[in-house]
Amino acid sequence: MRSLLILIDGLGDEPIPAWQGQTPFDHASHPAMDALAAAGGVSFLSICEKDIVPESCSCILRLLGVAKQDIPHNRAYLELLAQGRDISEYEMVLRCNLAAVDEKGSLAAFNGRGLTAEAMRRVAQACDNVLRDIEFIHLSEYRNLLIMNKEAAVLDCDVRPPHESVGGNAEALLEPLRRQSLSISYFLNETNKRLAPFAHDGLHYVLYPWGASARQTLPSFTGLHGLRGGAVCKAEIVAGIARALGMEVCIPPKATGDVDTDIAAKAEGALNLLERNDFVIAHFNGSDEAAHRYDYAAKADFIARIDKEFLQTVSSRYHEPLKVVVCGDHVTSSVTGKHGDGCTPVVAGYLNAPPRLCVFDSYRQILDFLMKESG
Template identity: 30%
Template sequence: MKYIVILGDGMADEPLEELGGVTPLEYARTPNMDWIAREGRCGLLQTVPDAFEPGSDIANLSILGYDPAESYTGRGALEAASMGVDLAEDDVAYRCNLVTIEGGVMEDFNAGHISSGEGAQLLRDLDAVLGEVRFYPGISYRNLMVVPGGEGAATTPPHDIVGQPIEPYLPKGADAGILLRCMEASRAVFADHPANRLRVQAGKLPATQIWPWSGGKRPYLPQFQDKYGLAGGMISAVDLLGGIARLAGMEVITVPGATGYLDTDYEAKARYAAEALGRLDFVYMHVEAPDEAGHMGSVEEKVRAIERLDEVIGLILDVPNLVVAVLPDHPTPIRTRTHSRDPVPFAVLGKGTDGCRAFTEREAASGSYGLVQAVDFLEMLFSR
């Protein structure tokens, strides 16, 4: 058998008045997902354990069968693995967003989706005036900051506080001093930076400073093949997922045109997934776009992202002897524009049927799988 998880990040949501009291999944035209649900079995998946904040790091680790209580140190360390950054034992790696703050308020957690080239320019010049940390430019606003000899800090994801004053959410704890110094230095360096001047002239938001968050030390994950006896691969444009895959010994499959944003090449991801199933037993195909739309608070973009993902699923369904699972990792409700810990719907094709009529939150709640803990999901999927 071959297995694939098709994961639409943040697809799940709440009923919305502007959609007539239904969720984006219920409103969107999704014939392929609905067929998987109708010809398969459904249930709800608890992806975020009670002791953890809801986020893609915790949720995807759990879905892949890695208990966050045993394997999670912080998102930054997972992204370091994806970027090929070899952390020393006493390094703490922080995710480092480029953000827009105006009047002490978090205006935008991604600085208007700043380009990777612009971000690299800003971080290069910041690195030149800061000798106590290391910066590693990533994709768009998603970058990495490493604190040698760090001890960690209590931080807040910037996408959780859009539109709110930042003062209550500044870093606290052992590394707070160095993080705050770096944030202050970035404000000075970025204030009249050529990259920002050009952005403002083009009517775009400037990156006013860095925002470090979710620091962690080098983690350890059991190898995927040892754990399940299957060769696995990961398709994602997000460093977080690539980092988990590298640490787990999965093949990281690079797809041209995959951006981790609304403009990602959905068709290319599906084609590469189908091709990879010719040599691998399992593929995890992650699509970030619905989550980005949720953070934007855009109903239209979220529905469009869900429909675009559904359109390409047909390219995968022709693979013979295939078990297919479709699900989100967590909800990203339009109303709150951030993650929630509510259970998410899932549908599995190739394991019998249960009478569910469509792939939606409400239909999945009546599915025969009931409520499943995410750390048990792949064992259930792979069971014969």
């Protein structure tokens, strides 16, 4: 029996006072998920279990069966693989956010707040070819990568993630990295000059490098489970994970990695992948982005749209027995905008098969349900 994991990034959340303590999942309308739960079950559990960092790379790899010791410390290398690129053993890659800074020098936003996608594309053009020693790669909107020669001091330098650092002094946050690399310090000085014309409404923009990683090999999905696997996604980290594991990847043309993504196209992609693969993961990143913006209403609406435009479509058009799990990877609080290691809803059940109780106590039981033939 084939399996489908519908991963709603950052699905777990905190109670929202304006909704009398409901979370965005509680508040959202999701009749297809409710029907799945009625025939199977709903659980609330932590994927992180307090032994891994509550972020997408580690949690998704855990849900795909990768052992803790094989999970990369940082994810930039996997995001590079998503671009069809690789690096040598002598190079490293860093994530690099376009961040907004206010008049007091505080980090106002980790995601280029106030700029359109087109403006962020022009920012990326302005930051290209600054230094021969550093290659700048624009991914999408505020997301970028830097490739440079490997420096052990940079790999060991734990710069605080920008989405966890809003409100902090931007220069102080980046100072440890500047001290470790003259190349990065020069690069930041030059890009600050090039970004000056984009300042407006009391905000100016800086590049925020972080999360350096080296080349790393992961076990194959087939080797782990004896199954063929596929992924429909847009987020670079998920595409990179899937490619590193040797899974088939589908990226719909109008997928965006945010709440405006083409959900119907992801349903088509999942149905297509299920024709050739034993297991498919469908990843939705917009819920995480909405929570980082403190927009709990948009998060609830996005969950409702996934139910209507994805799960209802798959339920009506897939006619073979299918194991289905809908869950998050970690908590993303719409109150604080930060990740957490608390509990996420996990809805599980069978389509086109007799009802069976599906209630889980840990991520290991989710894995057993999805990856073992008997279900």
